[in-house]
Amino acid sequence: MFDKNDLKIKPIEKTETIPSNWYCDGNIFSLEKEAVFSSNWQYAGHIEEIKDRTNSFQIDIAGNPVIIFKNDENELTAFYNVCRHRGGPLNLLNSGKKTVLQCGYHGWTYKLDGQLRGMPRFNRVELFDKSEHCLTPVKTELWEGLVFVNLNNEAVPISNQISKIAEEIKPNNLEHKKHYKRVEYNIKCNWKIYVDNYLEGYHLPYVHPELCDFLDYREYKTIVSEFYSLQYSPINNKKNFYKGEGGAYYYFIYPNLMLNILPCRLQINQIIPISERETLVKFDYFYDDIETKEGLKSIKTDILMSDKIQFEDIEICEKVQKGVSSNVYKKGRLSVECETGVHHFQNLLRKDYISYSNNS
Ligand code: FES
Ligand SMILES: [Fe+2]
Numbered sequence: 001m002f003d004k005n006d007l008k009i010k011p012i013e014k015t016e017t018i019p020s021n022w023y024c025d026g027n028i029f030s031l032e033k034e035a036v037f038s039s040n041w042q043y044a045g046h047i048e049e050i051k052d053r054t055n056s057f058q059i060d061i062a063g064n065p066v067i068i069f070k071n072d073e074n075e076l077t078a079f080y081n082v083c084r085h086r087g088g089p090l091n092l093l094n095s096g097k098k099t100v101l102q103c104g105y106h107g108w109t110y111k112l113d114g115q116l117r118g119m120p121r122f123n124r125v126e127l128f129d130k131s132e133h134c135l136t137p138v139k140t141e142l143w144e145g146l147v148f149v150n151l152n153n154e155a156v157p158i159s160n161q162i163s164k165i166a167e168e169i170k171p172n173n174l175e176h177k178k179h180y181k182r183v184e185y186n187i188k189c190n191w192k193i194y195v196d197n198y199l200e201g202y203h204l205p206y207v208h209p210e211l212c213d214f215l216d217y218r219e220y221k222t223i224v225s226e227f228y229s230l231q232y233s234p235i236n237n238k239k240n241f242y243k244g245e246g247g248a249y250y251y252f253i254y255p256n257l258m259l260n261i262l263p264c265r266l267q268i269n270q271i272i273p274i275s276e277r278e279t280l281v282k283f284d285y286f287y288d289d290i291e292t293k294e295g296l297k298s299i300k301t302d303i304l305m306s307d308k309i310q311f312e313d314i315e316i317c318e319k320v321q322k323g324v325s326s327n328v329y330k331k332g333r334l335s336v337e338c339e340t341g342v343h344h345f346q347n348l349l350r351k352d353y354i355s356y357s358n359n360s
Contacts, residue, residue, distance in 0.1 A: 001027055002357070006331075007350050012343040016331040018350070020324040023190040029276035033062035035356030036255050036349065039152040041161070043257045043270050044068050044078075046286065047145050048179055054094045057147065065089065066138050066149055071112040072099070078140035078149050079114055084133040101135070110135055145175030146268075161227040162253055168230070169249055169261055177266045177286035180299060183307075185281045187314050189321035191256065191273040192349070194281065197317050198269075199252055199341030201231060207312050214239045214305070215248055224344040228253045231341060235262070241301050243294065252341065254348045264288040265302060277321060283310070 006019050022028050044057040044066075056069035058081060065081035069092055079101075081090050088105030100117060101110040109117045114135035122128075139150045141158050144166050148158050166174070187194060197203065201220045204212045215233040223230045231250040235242075242263040251259040258269035266286040274280050285303065289295030323329055334343055 001025075001031070002353065007354055007357075009347050009350055012334055012336050012340060015343060015346075016333060017342070018192070018346045019331050020329050023192055023321065023324045024276055026276050029190075029273065031353070031356065032273065034360075035352045037062035037273070038064070039150075039155070039352065039356075040255050041141070041148045041150045041155065041158040041253075043268065044140075044147040044149050046177075046179055046268075046284070047076075047142060047147055047175075050147070053099055054092050056092050058089075059149070061149065061151055064151060066151075067092075067101070068138075068140055068147060068149060069112075076140050076142050076147060077112060078138040079135040080138060082136070083108055084116065084135070085119070090135075144173075145177070164225065165228065165230075165251055165259070172246065172261055172263070172266075174259075174261075174266055174286075177288060178290045180285045180287050180290050181303070182285070183283045185283070185310060185314060186274075187279045187281060187317060188277060189279060189317040190276055191271050191279040193317050193320050193324070194271055194279055194313075195252070195256065195345055196342050197313055197320070198250070198258055199229065199231070199345055200335075200339045201233070202335055202338035203316065207316050208309050210305070211309055222338075222341045224340055227348070229341045229344050241298050243289070243298060252345065254345065255352075262302075264298075267306065277325075281310075 003019070006022075038061065042059070042061050044059050050056060050069055053070065056067050058065065058067050060066070066078055067081040067090055068076065068078040071077045083090060083103040083105060085103065085106060085108050088103040090101040090103050090110065093100050093102040093109070099112060101112065102108070107120045111117050114137060116130045116133045139153055139155055141148050143159050143162065150158075201217070201222070204217060204220075214236055216236050217233065220231065220233040223232065229252050232247055234247045240263075242265065246263040249259070249261040251261070253259070256271040258271070260267040260269065264287060268284040268286070270282045272280040272282065283306070285299075287295065287299055290299065
């Protein structure tokens, strides 16, 4: 499926981009489910959303349903959301004091540690051992108020991978932000086109001239770490409508999460592949202040600006998908000055493809 040359890791000065077929080929799209999305940390949501015991996250990771909630000891717990009877979906059920997981198909119940508890009308079944029908656990972790899951049981803790971010953004505190709104966008491009586009400020003067004005673009820089990269820019003081000072931090956490941190606000973007040419992008907006008049005014301006930028990005990404799918485009080159984030992402991808190919 791969040309060996495309998998070679080279310095940015010498490398070519990943090839066009990686953005269009259905076989590569299927392979990525295993090679990328089943082996790296995936964002499930903000801990605030499951504060209430009856709430859970129900997400899909590379075609696998997963349920995440807090157990009676207040510990974060995750299972494949797949009943051991005939694969039905589970929900948290609170009956007075006890909370259990109940299947929505035929009512089997499980304790919050995954053990099978009860099966209605199941009396004459022979050689059935309840202990062999527990739910399958999934690795989960809380970092700065954000809940992550990983289908790979051997995964390195995400807090080890991104611990420095919390230090870098101090005094901004992600854990205490309040959720304001979620917006979803369906985009007709491969998920990697959207990620590539996020990872460089090269396109700002041409695609987002207003954003260029808002940021102090001359100071825009990209810093890469092992599993994440940061694009940082000071904000042009004359244009800053946020309460508080500080710059704009655009973090990319491999493979598909973005934390856009500005004074008093956190915007989380999650990039979810739907097909080789279709992507769902979820935006979650969090702010320090979602109550005062002043706070709400800056939220309104923030969302308007963000929405405009997003539509500009969608338009260019959909056109780029057509460009890379055309007969003439095979591979490109990267700007050493402006595209180190793209280079970093594409190399992590190459590494995942290589380790997947070696193990299969
Ligand atoms: S599939 Fe869950 S109870 Fe039947
Ligand atoms: Fe953009």
